[in-house]
Amino acid sequence: MAIGYLGPEGTFTHAAARELRPGADLVALTTQAQAIALVEDGSIEGAVVPVDNTVNGVVLPTWDALLGTTASRIVADTLVPVTFNAYALTGDVVPEVVVSHPHALAQCARYVSSLGVPSRAASSTAEACASLAPGEVAIAAPVCAELYPVATIATKVEDGAGAITQFGVVSRDDVRPTTDRWTTVFAALPERNAPGSLAALLTPLASLGCNLENIVARPLRGSVDYVFLLFVTDLDQDREASALDSLRAQCSGLSVLGRLAAAKHSRPDGASGIPARLAPVRS
Incomplete structure (x- = not known):
């Protein structure tokens, strides 16, 4: 069966698809929502989509589309250097x-x-x-x-060298990475919208020794509540199971959206990237 990617030919997603699924029948698609919907209904075997970028952060259309599915998740990933x-x-x-x-x-x-x-x-x-x-x-x-x-x-019109985009393969298969450690992305809906509800989610993760690499809040349509995407790093099968148990006790809804094995590194040009208004004050 075919593997979808965000086309047309020549996109960075196209390059990632050739790396992640060499020799596959690649089909150019228009949006993450379209690609992931076709995976979900079984029309294609998988789809390669962007998930994160070292300049602009997480790619929200990908994660929002995954939130609308019941069986699809990210099962493999790669990092693609970006130059323009x-x-x-x-x-x-x-x-x-x-x-x-x-x-x-x-x-x-x-x-x-x-x-x-x-x-x-x-x-x-x-x-x-x-x-x-x-x-x-x-x-x-x-x-x-x-x-x-x-x-x-x-040529090379990007602001700085070393930018990368992380791409993932979305599939209906529940496949864990072959690496010893990975990042699991949980979608967590707290039991109630109340003071301390987010802290109640995160405190047990810290006690397990899990590192929260990123947290993204997505609003629920027609509600004042939010679903939280938790990027929890340095997990293996046992620690992921423990994290799931601790989160489940505090959530009315919980799901694994994917597992990411590729390790991102700091930019080689030495730029700290700290915003000017957050830079340390020098006396």
Whole structure:
């Protein structure tokens, strides 16, 4: 059966799909919601989707789509280095608009600002090249120079070296990583919306020696309540089971959305990334 990915050809997701499922029949799809829905109903065997990015954080459309399923989860993942070039239909373009995926625009903010023109969001970096119009500048992966009739007008336009995007394979199979340790992503709905309810979720995890790498709150439609995505690291099968037991005691709803084995590292350029207003005060 086919493996879906966010197309068209030339996206970073396409590159990740070729790495994660070499030799598979790859099918270009439009959105994470579409790809994950096709996995859920059995139309395709799996789908490769972005899950996290070192510049823009977790990819919310992926996790929101997973929250709408009952059987699908992330079963494998990989890290793809991200670098961008700028393209136009002709090399002598006078820029009027810069177009790319919102995450790419964020990762190339200085270059985008230097053009001094409005930006337009595209569904993917490759789609930015595929739909390029006169006067537009697309920001996309280097491979797009081979796949689309565009001229390269600048290379390595990202703000800093070392950015990576984490991609995962969504499947209906419940497969654990082959590594000794991994990150489990829990979707947790507290029993009640009350002071201390979130602390009640997290305190038992700390007592188990689990590290909470990230927490993301997603609002419930038509409610003032939230579901929390808990990225809990350094787990194995036994520690994950213990974490599930501790969370279940505090939740009205609990599910595993996926397991991530690839280890992210700090950027090699030495930039701390600490926002200016949070930087240590020097006396």
